[in-house]
Amino acid sequence: MLSEIVTDRCILKPFSTEQIDGLFKMESDPEVHRYLGNKPITQMEQLYEVINFVHKQYKEHGIGRWFVLDKASHEFLGWSGLKYYDDPDYAPFPIYDLGYRFTRECWGQGYATETSRAWIKYAIDHLKVDCLYATAHPQNQASINVLTKLGFLPTKEIKNPECESNCYQLQLNKSTSLQ
Numbered sequence: 249m250l251s252e253i254v255t256d257r258c259i260l261k262p263f264s265t266e267q268i269d270g271l272f273k274m275e276s277d278p279e280v281h282r283y284l285g286n287k288p289i290t291q292m293e294q295l296y297e298v299i300n301f302v303h304k305q306y307k308e309h310g311i312g313r314w315f316v317l318d319k320a321s322h323e324f325l326g327w328s329g330l331k332y333y334d335d336p337d338y339a340p341f342p343i344y345d346l347g348y349r350f351t352r353e354c355w356g357q358g359y360a361t362e363t364s365r366a367w368i369k370y371a372i373d374h375l376k377v378d379c380l381y382a383t384a385h386p387q388n389q390a391s392i393n394v395l396t397k398l399g400f401l402p403t404k405e406i407k408n409p410e411c412e413s414n415c416y417q418l419q420l421n422k423s424t425s426l427q
């Protein structure tokens with residue numbers, strides 16, 4: 249696994265406890281969890297469980313969600329990345345799901361789109377998969393806009409049993425748009 253990925257404005261790094269305060273602030277914000285099943289966290293211990301789960305993904309599948317930091321200040325902005333699912337509740341075959349979550353202060357500035365493009369490139373160059381998947385609540389227009397801008401199309405191949413969701417897929421090939 250790479251140790252970091254740099255985009256125009258961001259540094260993407262594996263989850264660690266270093267940014268735990270920023271992560272707690274974001275994950276305990278009800279607005280952030282509005283379209284994610286309305287379950288903001290309340291205890292720091294819940295975050296350690298999340299970090300352990302993500303580290304298990306790194307170990308077993310070489311990938312997972314990563315932190316997103318501001319390139320200049322190293323301030324915590326959120327996370328984005330690829331999650332491996334091998335769970336028939338989601339899909340009848342293993343999939344890589346693109347996901348992202350940012351602190352409220354930095355919404356609407358293109359960070360989800362910018363970091364997702366880095367993950368699409370990563371999927372093509374390193375994972376060598378031909379498809380990525382994503383889900384979004386039908387009212388989460390910001391997320392739907394991101395997926396649409398990236399070229400994702402609706403699919404019925406997968407489902408999200410955790411939360412009411414529309415499902416999307418992006419067919420990948422060397423000429424997939426990364427602008």
Ligand SMILES: CC(C)(COP(=O)(O)OP(=O)(O)OC[C@H]1O[C@@H](n2cnc3c(N)ncnc32)[C@H](O)[C@@H]1OP(=O)(O)O)[C@@H](O)C(=O)NCCC(=O)NCCS
Pocket residue numbers: 279280281283284348349350351354355356357358359360361362383384385388389390391393394
């Ligand atoms: C969804 C989320 C990740 C988007 O991140 P972002 O960095 O703001 O996304 P971008 O700026 O790259 O793009 C957002 C797009 O939606 C638009 N948008 C933002 N908020 C919107 C809203 N409330 N309603 C409609 N459109 C909205 C933006 O204008 C932009 O579209 P544009 O480029 O055509 O102008 C962010 O809102 C977030 O973290 N939400 C909470 C967690 C979450 O819902 N994660 C996604 C789960 S599927």
